[in-house]
Amino acid sequence: DAKTTQPNSMESNEEEPVHLPCNHSTISGTDYIHWYRQLPSQGPEYVIHGLTSNVNNRMASLAIAEDRKSSTLILHRATLRDAAVYYCILREANRDDKIIFGKGTRLHILP
């Protein structure tokens, strides 16, 4: 299985941008990069996904390295509500039906 590596935890100040890194050095050319987050006592929620190009949506931006071996989830202006565990996930060819969650990065937002 293609794996992802994320820091266990990060801290950021409220109203500042947050850059959450993810390494996926064994990614194949057809694997999609997905991000989900899990707020305290809630189920995971989808954040964003991409293949090669950088992606933006109302929640965040996804910056993908040119060699695709790493990516960064960018929260442009963190709020206290963004405190959550963020999961970087690879959706692989021939494993369409499965999302494999790692331990993710626990993001703490300081007021």
Add this chain to the structure above:
Amino acid sequence: NAGVTQTPKFRVLKTGQSMTLLCAQDMNHEYMYWYRQDPGMGLRLIHYSVGEGTTAKGEVPDGYNVSRLKKQNFLLGLESAAPSQTSVYFCASSPLRDRTDTQYFGPGTRLTVL
């Protein structure tokens, strides 16, 4: 539009008891999933369904059974609960089954087996 709902929210069982967890979705999604999450861990897939009347095993299926008699419902059963099944259970659904799909999760059921 309620999305994905789970019943019950909390439950305490004694070892050997049985119970059924209900997941319902109102988005007309074909695919549904059951995950468990243990403290400090990511989610692990128990069983999933690719359509009404079909089910398949996931990563950790032992000790669980599932049924998908109606498209909108996915049931997870524990026939003889064990303390190792103490966990938070999440149901999810998705419209597609490929690398670009989005899974929508329910709020979870916290199960304790004594």
